[in-house]
Amino acid sequence: MIDAEFWDYEDAEELAEAVAGDAAFLIEQALEARGRAFVALPGHDAPLAVLQELSAKSLEWADVTILPTDDRLVPPTDAASNVGLLARMFLPKKARVVPLSAGEKDPRAAGLAADERIADLDWPLDLALLSVDAAGNVASIFPGPDFDAALNGPKVRRALGVMPDPLPKAAPFPRVTLSKPALVTARVVTLVLSSDAARKTVQKALKDGASSPTPIGRLLADLEMDIDIHYCP
Incomplete structure (x- = not known):
């Protein structure tokens, strides 16, 4: 079982500063080691302050490639688009933002199409x-007809289309998501939780391991690294 360390914060601002600081440090490490960095970031499902704080960091953004962890099948100009949100934040910094759709x-x-588009990125x-x-739920890996494919598909399949069933009320769109193999092979995986219910779900998922029925439980069970979990209600 992996070692999961929970970090609790008094408010969203404190969490954003800590998570963005850690992310910037990891990006700097990658830039120093290889001259480039490759990260996957959530869009609208993330605390917006984390993305804002990270985009304000003084980094060599031109050497950073950013991929959404998932996206809704809407135009990038749509308010629901994850890549549109990331592009508005990071393209002005000269980062490369790659769409999934x-x-x-x-x-x-x-x-x-997404799987083919991202195959040649610096994995x-x-x-x-x-x-x-x-x-x-994590990224756009939801229970439903595409659940098994997202979790247990070939390791070379890094992205796939999903039709959540039922569609989430807040964003009722079909999706494209990074697969579990694409996420668990990252050099570092970090979780951000913003509700007591999410924290309890993750704690139970850690205990359940591979028998967990939840997407995050199945992802955590396949991790081969310790993980930091940042929480603020």
Whole structure:
């Protein structure tokens, strides 16, 4: 079982400063070691302050490639687009922001295109920064018809289209998501939780291990590294 360390914060600002500081340090390490960095960041499911704080860091952003952990099949100009949010924050810093979708409406076609589009990026990820909801969903890996493919598909499949069932009320769109193999092979995986329910779900998932029915439980069971879990209600 991995060693999971929980970090609790008084408020969202304190959490954002800590998480962004850790992420910036990891990016700097990658830049020093290889001259480039490759990270996956959540979009609208993340505490916005974390992304804002990270984008304000003084880094060699031109050598950083950013990939959304997942995205909704909407145009990048749509308010629900994760890559649109990341692009507005990090393109002005000269970072490279790579989309997971390119106008496809069918999730199967979008997933195949995304997998091909990102195949030649500099894998593995240096950092996968993940947000987890109260149900234990992570990225856009949801229970439903695509659950097994997202968790247990070939290791070379780094992205796939998903149709959550039922569709989330807050964002009722088909999705493209990074697969579990793409996320668990990151050099560092970090979780951000923003509710008591999410914390309890993750704690139970850690205890359940591979038998967990939740996406985050199945992901954590496959990690081969210790993990930091940042929490603020």
